[in-house]
Amino acid sequence: xxxxxxxxxxxxxxxxxxxxxxxxxxxxxxxxxxxxxxxxxxxxxxxxxxxxxxxxxxxxxxxxxxxxxxxxxxxxxxxxxxxxxxxxxxxxxxxxxxxxxxxxxxxxxxxxxxxxxxxxxxxxxxxxxxxxxxxxxxxxxxxxxxxxxxxxxxxxxxxxxxxxxxxxxxxxxxxxxxxxxxxxxxxxxxxxxxxxxxxxxxxxxxxxxxxxxxxxxxxxxxxxxxxxxxxxxxxxxxxxxxxxxxxxxxxxxxxxxxxxxx
Numbered sequence: 001x002x003x004x005x006x007x008x009x010x011x012x013x014x015x016x017x018x019x020x021x022x023x024x025x026x027x028x029x030x031x032x033x034x035x036x037x038x039x040x041x042x043x044x045x046x047x048x049x050x051x052x053x054x055x056x057x058x059x060x061x062x063x064x065x066x067x068x069x070x071x072x073x074x075x076x077x078x079x080x081x082x083x084x085x086x087x088x089x090x091x092x093x094x095x096x097x098x099x100x101x102x103x104x105x106x107x108x109x110x111x112x113x114x115x116x117x118x119x120x121x122x123x124x125x126x127x128x129x130x131x132x133x134x135x136x137x138x139x140x141x142x143x144x145x146x147x148x149x150x151x152x153x154x155x156x157x158x159x160x161x162x163x164x165x166x167x168x169x170x171x172x173x174x175x176x177x178x179x180x181x182x183x184x185x186x187x188x189x190x191x192x193x194x195x196x197x198x199x200x201x202x203x204x205x206x207x208x209x210x211x212x213x214x215x216x217x218x219x220x221x222x223x224x225x226x227x228x229x230x231x232x233x234x235x236x237x238x239x240x241x242x243x244x245x246x247x248x249x250x251x252x253x254x255x256x257x258x259x260x261x262x
Contacts, residue, residue: 016103020095020112028116044128047071064226066137072128073223074192074216077151080121081158081212082183087113088162089179092170092259099260106259107252110166114159146222154215157241163248167255191216196231208233211240 007015047068091109098104132139141147169176190212196204207213214237221229 012103013108016105016108017112017115020098020104020108021115024112024116044072044124044131047075047128065224066132066139068135069132069137069139070220070224071193072132073219074190076121076125076128077154077216077219078187078190078192078212080117080151081154081215082186083117083120084114084155084158085162085165086180086183087117088159089165089169089176092166096262106166106256107163110159110163114155114162118155140225141223142225143222147219150215150218150222153237153241154219156245157211157215157237160241160245160248163252164244165248167248167251167259170259171255186210186212189213191220195220195227204231211237 088110091113092106095104095106095109098109099106129139165175165179169179189207189210191207196207196213196217199207208231214232214234218229218232218237221227221232
């Protein structure tokens with residue numbers, strides 16, 4: 001007598017995410033020449049541009065650290081967060097045809113895309129480290145564990161905003177357009193090319209309302225020996241992580257059947 005082994009929910013989730021991951025890789029990179037190249041060197045292009053502009057204007061505005069390294073840490077973190085949010089936001093509509101399989105849930109598509117973005121970010125970081133070693137830049141980390149904690153927290157924050165945005169933008173197209181518009185100025189108001197301490201007090205108070213600034217300042221403060229984290233508000237970061245996560249999970253659970261059946 002042949003007995004069929006019943007798979008657990010975790011095993012099904014793992015199998016679905018793995019299959020979706022392979023599909024995402026093929027869809028995003030398989031049909032495009034140099035697709036992997038542009039995925040990894042997207043942040044590098046921005047670093048080269050702004051490092052060149054900064055060196056042309058002033059070469060010693062940030063004594064005690066290599067400005068290209070300062071830019072790289074900020075841009076890598078920002079693009080990781082930005083891609084997590086933007087890719088999560090379009091996960092449901094891009095995989096709508098797969099929801100006819102009862103094993104595939106909308107939540108799985110978001111997890112898959114976040115996993116892929118983390119892998120791409122890790123690959124980009126390795127390239128930057130190798131390039132920094134080749135150019136003899138100072139890439140030493142002051143507190144490696146706290147930098148990793150900041151990046152992991154940033155990923156959770158990105159997941160929270162991404163899940164909430166995925167649900168809202170699926171039912172309200174206008175929401176997704178607004179988020180995409182906001183992403184562009186966020187590049188310049190997230191302390192990627194400067195420190196909060198270098199800003200005038202009035203401007204400093206305004207920019208600290210941006211939660212991304214606190215994450216970038218945390219990464220920079222624990223990465224470079226000449227910088228600190230005195231402007232990082234951990235409670236503010238926690239609120240911005242927990243509240244969107246709760247909202248996203250709440251509305252996702254209420255609307256999952258509608259997403260599957262639409």
